[in-house]
Amino acid sequence: MTAAKVKQDMPPAGDYGPIDYKRNLLRRGLSGYSMLALGIGTLLYRYWKIIKCNREHRRLQIEDFEARIPLMPLFQAETDRRILHMLRENLEEEAIIMKDVPGWKVGKSVYNTTRWLPPLLVELYGLRPLEERVFANIMRYT
Amino acid sequence: MPFLDVQKRFGINLDGWWTIQSAEQPYKFPARCHAFEKEWIECAHGIGTIREEKECKIEYDDFIECILRKKTMKRMDTIWRQRKKLMKEGKYTPPPHHMGKGEPRP
Numbered sequence: 001m002t003a004a005k006v007k008q009d010m011p012p013a014g015d016y017g018p019i020d021y022k023r024n025l026l027r028r029g030l031s032g033y034s035m036l037a038l039g040i041g042t043l044l045y046r047y048w049k050i051i052k053c054n055r056e057h058r059r060l061q062i063e064d065f066e067a068r069i070p071l072m073p074l075f076q077a078e079t080d081r082r083i084l085h086m087l088r089e090n091l092e093e094e095a096i097i098m099k100d101v102p103g104w105k106v107g108k109s110v111y112n113t114t115r116w117l118p119p120l121l122v123e124l125y126g127l128r129p130l131e132e133r134v135f136a137n138i139m140r141y142t
Numbered sequence: 143m144p145f146l147d148v149q150k151r152f153g154i155n156l157d158g159w160w161t162i163q164s165a166e167q168p169y170k171f172p173a174r175c176h177a178f179e180k181e182w183i184e185c186a187h188g189i190g191t192i193r194e195e196k197e198c199k200i201e202y203d204d205f206i207e208c209i210l211r212k213k214t215m216k217r218m219d220t221i222w223r224q225r226k227k228l229m230k231e232g233k234y235t236p237p238p239h240h241m242g243k244g245e246p247r248p
Contacts, residue, residue: 126222129241
């Protein structure tokens, strides 16, 4: 069949340029071993630095504790005084409130034993407004 | 096993720390009702349930009260109801430190 003059998609005049298909790795930069050495060296340096910083942190923490520990008896004594004061106030209020109720023993312990039990929040703040009790609940854990 | 204490024989403690509240705890933190439970167990150990219910009632009641606090809450509830009744009738006003206006003390 003769090639008729049909408009076909032909390569441009003078053919295409050369195509590079060969391997073309760059010949610059660090080699593999030295990159590995650099990474491991950075790791080791940073580990050493972390150890030093942790020790310094521990020294500062010991200093903070040394300030807190001698003051703990004072704080404990204040807290105890405050709790006893609040229990005493509650006892007096209970005596006033329940004086017309027959058969009520003011301050009667519900237990059969006489050991000291740390009072519940509701025993301390039962007669006070609610937000005081909520605040005390938060402050217990700080 | 009932008559063969396997854990004591091998010196291991796999579950002794979670069976009761009064068991050995790390950092020695006591439970809230440690003392009551200890008393109850010491009273009730070795005798059977029938004898224990008769003889250890006091310790058991205290232990349950420590855990559940039923009697405490009932008592507080009675006080609150009486207080509300008196306040509605106008016979009782709470002192300032019970209304949130107390003096701050350390």
